[in-house]
Every structure is written in C-alpha cells, then in structure tokens.
Amino acid sequence: MTVREALARATAWLEERGVPEAGHDAASLLGQVLGRPRLELPLSYTRELRPAELAAYEALIERRAAREPLQYILGTQAFLDFEVKVDGRVLIPRPETELLAERAVTLGRASGAARVADVGTGSGCLAIAAAMALPDAHVWATDASEDALNLARENAARLGVGDRLTFLRGDFLTPLAEAGVVVDLLVSNPPYIPRGELAGLQEEVRDHEPRKALDGGADGLDAYRALAAGARSVLAPGGHIALELGYGQAAAVRALLATGGFIDIEVSPDFAGISRVMTAHLSTPEGQMGPGTSEARP
Ligand SMILES: C[S@@+](CC[C@H](N)C(=O)[O-])C[C@H]1O[C@@H](n2cnc3c(N)ncnc32)[C@H](O)[C@@H]1O
Structure with missing residues (x-):
C-alpha cells in the first residue's frame, strides 16, 4: 500500500x-x-x-x-515557543492558557516578581513559561496528582529550567503554606468545569483527559474558593494573582477575589471574546509595600 x-x-x-x-x-x-x-x-x-x-x-x-486525543498519541503539545510532553496523566495545554501565561509574565516582569507559584501545574506549561521568561525567579509548582508532577518535572528538566522549579504535591495552596513558601505572583489554571457538565464534554476530553484536571465541583468554582480564601497565607502583601476562568465565571470569581482582599481586578477576553483571564493584586495593610517597590527590593 x-x-x-x-x-x-x-x-x-x-x-x-x-x-x-x-x-x-x-x-x-x-x-x-x-x-x-x-x-x-x-x-x-x-x-x-x-x-x-x-x-x-x-x-x-x-x-x-x-477518540484518544491526537496530542497524547503524538506525545507533545506546543505551548508558546516550546513543547511539552503530554500523555494521559495531564491536561493538554490549551491556546487560552497561553494568554494566561502572557498576562502572568507581564505582571511578573512589571512587579519584579522573584517568587512565583503555579497551582495545579499539570504538564508544567505555566510554571515553565514563567521560569523561562523570568530568569531570576524561582517557581513553585503544585498539583494534587503525583503522576502529573512527575511529567511536569520531566518537562522542566528537558527544557532546562528544572533547577529553578520546586514541585510540591497537595491540595491547591496547602503544600505552599505548609512549606512556608511566600510568593509575589500566583498563577493558576485550575479545574473549572461544573461537575454536571462533564458528561456532555467532547469524547476526547471526557474519556481521556484526567477528570481531576477538569472537575471544578458542583458549580465549577471550588478551586477559586480555595485560592481566594487561602491566598493571604502564601502571597506577599501587594502580590499578584493571574487566573484562567471557565465560561461565564468572571462575576463569581471577581466576587471571591474581592472578598479575599484582592483589588484592581481586571479581566481579559480570549480569541472568542470570552472573559478568560483574571488578574488582581492583594491589598497591602497600611504601611507595607508590595513586591517590586523600593522598600521590598532595595
Ligand atoms: C485544568 S488543569 C491545568 C493544568 C496546567 N496548569 C495547564 O494549564 O495546562 C488543572 C490541574 O489542577 C490539578 N488539580 C486538581 N485538583 C487539585 C487540587 N485539589 N489541588 C491541587 N491541584 C489540583 C489537576 O491535577 C490538574 O493538573
């Protein structure tokens, strides 16, 4: 033939x-x-x-x-200007997440962030992008899945940034708080699909991508609740947060961040005009300066 x-x-x-x-x-x-x-x-x-x-x-x-996704069969997915290895242990990075990476890196550069956390790192794409774009920063990457962390570790090492990444296993912010890690920039593309919508997803996603990477709880907002409520324990005063959002979640996540003490909350749309990336920074108690200010970085 x-x-x-x-x-x-x-x-x-x-x-x-x-x-x-x-x-x-x-x-x-x-x-x-x-x-x-x-x-x-x-x-x-x-x-x-x-x-x-x-x-x-x-x-x-x-x-x-x-209906196994093409990327799992080929074993790679391009993300920004590099490629990560992907298989059934991790979510396949999406083009929208490149927008999150770009927003996070812009914030990181502007504020002089030296300590970055990527919560729910999956393949490691966001943590690796941050480490590559912020060469003086250290990046902590967390995930609840040991399998995902193993692949993220492999990707980081292959792409030459393994020495500036620390991988921690656990529930959202908990491993950072337990390790006493404080960061200037927190980035996350958490699981955000409402549980009731999982069954209706495209077969490639529903039957092959890790459920843990998708399932955001009953209303899809479980991760945002945990991140907004716990941010003060790991984010320096004035520190920035950059989050990917699911469809129609902007108003609810904005309210959660405001309650968690975040200000200057901004939303950016994706290619389809959907509110996709939310950024904000943590209000500073009076007298304290945020990251990148003359007091924080003499
Ligand atoms: C939507 S995926 C994002 C993966 C990667 N950051 C990306 O953007 O392609 C969400 C990730 O969060 C992880 N995750 C789910 N629940 C978690 C939890 N309770 N604590 C920490 N990580 C969790 C999943 O294992 C998955 O790797």
Whole structure:
C-alpha cells in the first residue's frame, strides 16, 4: 500500500468514526510513523509502506478512532515557543492558557516578581513559561496528582529550567503554606468545569483527559474558593494573582477575589471574546509595600 492509499484509507476510517479533522490527524500520525513532517507527505505519496510501518500506522489510527486525543498519541503539545510532553496523566495545554501565561509574565516582569507559584501545574506549561521568561525567579509548582508532577518535572528538566522549579504535591495552596513558601505572583489554571457538565464534554476530553484536571465541583468554582480564601497565607502583601476562568465565571470569581482582599481586578477576553483571564493584586495593610517597590527590593 502506498503512502497516498494508506492516508486515504485512514482518513475515511476516522471520518466514519466521527473524528473531527480526520484528514489532518491521519496525516499527522503517518508523519509520526515515517518520521517526517505532515506537510512533506505529498513528496512520498507513491512510496510503498513497509509492513512494519503499516502495522505501526494502523495501531496509531485505532487509538485515534477510539477518540484518544491526537496530542497524547503524538506525545507533545506546543505551548508558546516550546513543547511539552503530554500523555494521559495531564491536561493538554490549551491556546487560552497561553494568554494566561502572557498576562502572568507581564505582571511578573512589571512587579519584579522573584517568587512565583503555579497551582495545579499539570504538564508544567505555566510554571515553565514563567521560569523561562523570568530568569531570576524561582517557581513553585503544585498539583494534587503525583503522576502529573512527575511529567511536569520531566518537562522542566528537558527544557532546562528544572533547577529553578520546586514541585510540591497537595491540595491547591496547602503544600505552599505548609512549606512556608511566600510568593509575589500566583498563577493558576485550575479545574473549572461544573461537575454536571462533564458528561456532555467532547469524547476526547471526557474519556481521556484526567477528570481531576477538569472537575471544578458542583458549580465549577471550588478551586477559586480555595485560592481566594487561602491566598493571604502564601502571597506577599501587594502580590499578584493571574487566573484562567471557565465560561461565564468572571462575576463569581471577581466576587471571591474581592472578598479575599484582592483589588484592581481586571479581566481579559480570549480569541472568542470570552472573559478568560483574571488578574488582581492583594491589598497591602497600611504601611507595607508590595513586591517590586523600593522598600521590598532595595
Ligand atoms: C485544568 S488543569 C491545568 C493544568 C496546567 N496548569 C495547564 O494549564 O495546562 C488543572 C490541574 O489542577 C490539578 N488539580 C486538581 N485538583 C487539585 C487540587 N485539589 N489541588 C491541587 N491541584 C489540583 C489537576 O491535577 C490538574 O493538573
């Protein structure tokens, strides 16, 4: 069977199984088997596939037909200007989260943040982005999942920032508070899907991504409650927070942050115009200065 024939057959099979963007995925997976970029496949259309290549390709196509996400099968996902390894232990980083990373880094640079925490780090994408963009900062990354932390650790080491990251396992802010860590910038893309909506998610997400990465409790806001209520124990006075939001959650999260002592609360939209990133900073008790001020950093 030639490359062209294998591609046509796999595309038709994925289409039959209802896989979105079947042609793209069939080509990406054949590129993976042949060790060539997807867009170069037309150069080899007439080449005969060896039996081992065909068997390997069919195995990958079967995984995709079972609606395993393409990124898990390929094993990587691009995030900003780097790639993280991904598999079923972690959420696949989304394009919206790049907006959160950019907002957090902008805040971190402007305030001179030297201590950063990423809560619910998953693949480590946000913590790694912060460590890369803020070369003098130390970053603590937490997750409730040891499996996720293992992969995040691997990603950080491979991308050369492992020595400036500390990984802690536990419930949201608890491991930071227990370790006595105080940070200038807190970033988090927490689980925020209301539990009742999980069953209606796309199969790739519902059946393959870690439930713990998605489930935000009954109203989707459990993580925000924990973060807003506990922030004072780990965030320096005047410290900044940057959060990703789920659809329709801006008003509720704003109220939680205000109650938790945050001021200057701002929201940025994503590509679809949905309120997606919320930033704020912790009010300072009178007389105390926040991070980046002359008093905090002589
Ligand atoms: C939406 S994912 C985000 C992953 C990654 N930060 C990203 O943006 O791609 C949420 C992460 O929070 C973690 N998580 C869920 N519940 C948690 C909890 N109670 N305490 C700490 N981490 C938790 C999950 O394991 C998951 O890795």
